[in-house]
Amino acid sequence: MDIEQILAPYRAKVKEQGDIVRKLKSEQADEYEIKKAVTDLKACKHQLEEKEAELAPKNPVFDRTKLEDLLKQRFFFDHSFSIYGGVQGLYDFGPMGCALKNNMLTIWRQLFVVEEQLLEVDCSMLTPEQVLQVSGHVERFTDFMVKDLKTGECFRADHLIEGFLEGKLHNKKTAEAEKVEINKILPVLDNMGVHELQDIITRYGIKSPITNNDLSEPQQFNLMFPTSIGPTGHYKGYLRPETAQGIFVNFPRLLQFNQGRIPFGVAQIGSSFRNEISPRSGLLRVREFTMAEIEYFVDPAEKDTFHKYDRVKDYSLKLYSACDQMDGRSPHSMRVHDAVTQKIIANETLAYFMVRIHQFLVKVGVDPERLRFRQHLSNEMAHYACDCWDAECHTSYGWVECVGCADRSCFDLTQHAKATGARMVAEKLLSEPKMVEVCECVPNKAELGKEFKGEAKAIMAKLAGLSLEEARDLKQRLEKDQEETLAVGEKQFRIQASLVKFKEGVEKVHVEEIVPNVIEPSFGIGRIMYAVLEHNFNIREGDEARTYLTLPAVIAPYKCSLLPLSGKEEFTPFIKQLSEQLAKLGVQHKIDESSGSIGRRYARTDQIAIPFGVTIDFDTVNKKPHTATLRERDTMRQIRAEIDQLPQLIHDLVEGKITWTETLKQFPEFKEQETA
């Protein structure tokens, strides 16, 4: 029976429920009713997805334990501080993981910073509390946790309930009716509030899975790491939860750097922190991680056109729109321009970056067949976003969000402007000048300085930034009471009428002020890395023990191995010469002088994804011109070339200036056994 036939009723059910949600929304029905309908919709979607996964062809090769063994044993990454027992959610990248990550970041910089002419910045991780209050993170960057009432052990509430319910679901004794109920709960767990979570814990009598003790009520836990800056202990700060805020608070300087013009993009690569309640799934949910974020500032009226859009409009992306999700349809490939025209992707700017994200992911080794863009449903969106597409990679953990591409509108700039009085706007030339009323507050600088000293600058900035209404209001109040309280940041100041004057009138203006919108592609480097490793993990046919990684040469930690046939001294000068030449060309390589057959050593280098290997043998030493073999990892085929040609050839292969297929044509193939 055709898979689609089996899935048809599941799809129909989603569509039916999706229509109900749409209808309720269009009728502006009661919020509770909409929420309930969305819950049911998600349950239907969940069943459809489970069925799809069940019917999907299985990848027969992949065995996660084997991959994990390889990654640990060859030190791609491993738990931090494990000689001290380790810390959950913290990982150290060993030489292989670190090189892989650096190579990914180099490509990222080339594709985005260089080719898109972005302004890269590097901002502090330590962040004062006030900034994160304004950005909404102090209030909203939280998860619910429950505590074991006796041991104090903490669990993330939704994960705990999920584990419990999934156990029940797979228990044959559970009644069908209960299973239906559970299937409705599971997909909406992550949006539940404290009372809903408590209800479920009570209803199912959920206890601690470790001790079976009773659990506390769910309580909000802020996921930021707190610290205190400076010696007094009174200046609270956090480790940043995202790199974005560092860019937003620097907006005025960056705009000035760009000579006042928008659009422009800013990039930042750096660490962010998230104090997960119970980290799990290896690199996918960790407490310290590298992000690469772009904030592209654009005139909201001009999001619809992007200057390089023409280059990407015929590109195809696999899209899973909110609409598809509500209609029970599968994701499907679509020409970008069709998606923009049909308003599936909101605008050209967003579309352009989605294509660039796709190009980056494929270049670093993500399998395009296991990559899709999923649009957030409106109730999934972060507090700052108004539209969001996630680039998701399929792994053995399911679909994993690796890159988010959100339209944060003007949320952040507006918030910071409100809190500080800073001018978070760009100026836009009007097509024709217009007359506007003005009320400008002119401070008496000398007097203000005398009165407020170090604070005077901030007060003047605040006064200069007053809107027409605010300035008029202040003027009136000063006329009435002769003094007035002014809030600047968190402080309050008493301003005497004598300290300021007001200039009122009508002015001709040539520019208008706009608060730019922000399109934000945000890359989770660790997650991408894990997806790439899974997508490139292989086992040689006929030899279960020979695992290897087919990473693209451009991100492989080492590009080349140098193998002397044996430990004999006569090979050393050749190895040394090649090593130095490769180093000068910037080609990372590894000398493996260990004993063991060449075949065994190739197997070892295949494990760490070294794409090319040079073997120095007796012919190298004894015959002139000196030659050596060059082997490629994926085909395991070898050629023979003069030793002086090899460094440049390897360099060009790594840089993609020549392909392996072309190389095979240009040089004689070497057919002796690897174990020879």
Place this chain on the structure above:
Amino acid sequence: MDIEQILAPYRAKVKEQGDIVRKLKSEQADEYEIKKAVTDLKACKHQLEEKEAELAPKNPVFDRTKLEDLLKQRFFFDHSFSIYGGVQGLYDFGPMGCALKNNMLTIWRQLFVVEEQLLEVDCSMLTPEQVLQVSGHVERFTDFMVKDLKTGECFRADHLIEGFLEGKLHNKKTAEAEKVEINKILPVLDNMGVHELQDIITRYGIKSPITNNDLSEPQQFNLMFPTSIGPTGHYKGYLRPETAQGIFVNFPRLLQFNQGRIPFGVAQIGSSFRNEISPRSGLLRVREFTMAEIEYFVDPAEKDTFHKYDRVKDYSLKLYSACDQMDGRSPHSMRVHDAVTQKIIANETLAYFMVRIHQFLVKVGVDPERLRFRQHLSNEMAHYACDCWDAECHTSYGWVECVGCADRSCFDLTQHAKATGARMVAEKLLSEPKMVEVCECVPNKAELGKEFKGEAKAIMAKLAGLSLEEARDLKQRLEKDQEETLAVGEKQFRIQASLVKFKEGVEKVHVEEIVPNVIEPSFGIGRIMYAVLEHNFNIREGDEARTYLTLPAVIAPYKCSLLPLSGKEEFTPFIKQLSEQLAKLGVQHKIDESSGSIGRRYARTDQIAIPFGVTIDFDTVNKKPHTATLRERDTMRQIRAEIDQLPQLIHDLVEGKITWTETLKQFPEFKEQETA
């Protein structure tokens, strides 16, 4: 009068006092007496250095305020969160600073990771308290602070006293005798304990410089940022104060990665944190900073020979040895091999890395004339070091430590091994096998697992790591009492005699275990960056306002500017074509289409150190073949070349494949005025 003649008596006084210290040490005199003599020695040194600085030829051009204006205005770096009033000691790097830093790190990776074949790792910044207790940082990574008794404001005690005493020193009313006294105190302030500091505060009646209120007694303040990991709030951690510990705790994995062999080196680039009491001096003393550290693990018996030493032995370094400092001599240039032979530099390994540090610093733009290596006096050394040379750069703040090169001996590996029972040793093949007594503790794995579950692994590791004496001791005690307490990390376990057996006898061994020593070159990237900026800051002759930076092309943020002569549309296609070709070659560049004369725009690009600039003019558009001018920043000379040749030419100039002098010979010079 010759400078050296003036300095002679100062030098003599240092030498005299240095000899006293040496004598006391050789006689193993009372510790207090030695300390007092060292204090006097430092005072003499201080006077000598002050005199030297006074007599040194002044750099007539340098004006720090102008440099700071440039760095702020063109956003190299600036205070973080300044729209919120800023946070002391935190800086954001703007597009120019970030690119400069990235370029420096790329060169660092090429020189060290690639050319020295180091293993680069990337470890967690969040670090559990226990690790930093073992490394000594919880106890010893502290400064003394005093508090304003009324406002609670905190000051770093030594800096506060220093400021006060320097004020007194420059006050004409201060008696000469008191000045002599003060000159003795100043140079030893940073080594003083709580009582000494308190004595000075009392003696001089020092108050808060802000409020004139009384001050608290000095108290130790730990400079690490504390946080809490996980949701319970009971697992204390810190932000790492150095990247080194991440490498040490991974030593067993790294040794395995290197197939069990030493020597090998490990590198890490990353952020470290230091909660300064009162940060100052811009980038030189900050709370969050990038380090690049190398830990080179070496057999202590083999430090004296280094496999690549021959390449550096004829290199000259300006050395300021501990001996020179005690004898009142100036630093002087010396051939490395002479320094090693005379035991001024302790061993070849240390010497090799000092040369590589020198090469790196000069390559990124440090002026070799303002660079010296100063050896620590024995009482200045960090708690973990047994020898240390600092690469110091001279700036307007004086001599600044930019790179430390310390011999940490086996301090850290030994500490972590003791605390965890992990095997922090390498095996070394004996020249001939020897017979040794053994007492091996063989645990009953099944029983031990049943009894201790998750803890069993750590217990077995501990048992396996017992020394001969420890194992014998345990055996005896178990025979006597049938059970015994075993400490594993911070926990205690009761071990029954039935859980273990002992294998005693004599064994022939072919290897011995050694704890490697560690040579640690540690680079403060921000400090180097600041020194480079100061060393490369210039003002055009005859025009005070035209400041510019002569950064080497290889680290310049942008390599090339593209300037259309005016805003006319006909120039656009040429700019676009060049921009794309440069981007593909990975050449960072900046298009400046702003209005303003070419001369003015060149001045702007000179400020951000862009070494090359291409101008598109009417000849470019109207004549065939299309040509454009290429200008070099430092000489301000220009050539004319075909537009198709330019991208590769610029690429080669930046990479150093061709020099500007050669370029001037190959292409016709373009002599029209910049302002044409």
